[in-house]
Amino acid sequence: MQTNNPLLEQLKDIQLPDPIGWWPLAFSWWILLFSIVAIIAGAIWYYLDLRRRNIYRRSALKQIDAILLKADSGDTHKISEINAILKRVAVTAYGRSSTAALYDQAWLDFLSATASYIPQPENLLEILKLAYQPEHADSTEPNPIQLSSVQAVEIWQDYAKKWIKGHHQ
Incomplete structure (x- = not known):
């Protein structure tokens, strides 16, 4: 326009x-x-x-896996080695004064108290006591638990791994 x-x-x-x-x-x-x-x-x-704070946990889990892969040690020896690793982890996390003297039921009570949400398997005390029995016990002695030593190792290592991963301070 x-x-x-x-x-x-x-x-x-x-x-x-x-x-x-x-x-x-x-x-x-x-x-x-x-x-x-x-x-x-x-x-x-x-x-x-x-x-950095959980290095001890990863190291302990690797040690347990290494124990389970060893074919030359017996099942009761594996239970005692796993228990020793558990004890080292407890000493690292909670101190020597509160954990070093614990054994048998007091040790299991401590493990239960520090990871209360992880259920303890039945007969755990009997499984732990298997570690201190001779490898080839007389067949006349009754087995206190109705598990084979292989099953006992599996139950103990499973509980130990869960406790290492999940204990709290």
Whole structure:
């Protein structure tokens, strides 16, 4: 549309300003970035600290696996070795004064108290006592539990692994 007014023809189109850029960032963006970096750094620090504090657990689990792979030791010897590893873990976590003197039912009560949500298998005390019997006992003596020594080792190592993974301080 043509206008006859010469003044209107001299007008120019509206010029928009340049769009606002991202840089420099507003103060609130700096706070948000700092918060995100702090949260990520804190999570990484927590993860690394947790791994450092649980080295003894990973080491004990590897030792139990190594014991189970040994074919030259008897089943009762495996139970006593796993018990020794459990005792070392308990000494590491709770101190020598509260754990070193424990044995038999007191030892099992301690294990139950420090990981109360992990149910103890039946006949655990009898399984533990198998470790201190001769490997080839006379067949005239009655077996106090109705488990084979292989089953007893499996039950003991399963409970030991669960306790190592889940005991709390």
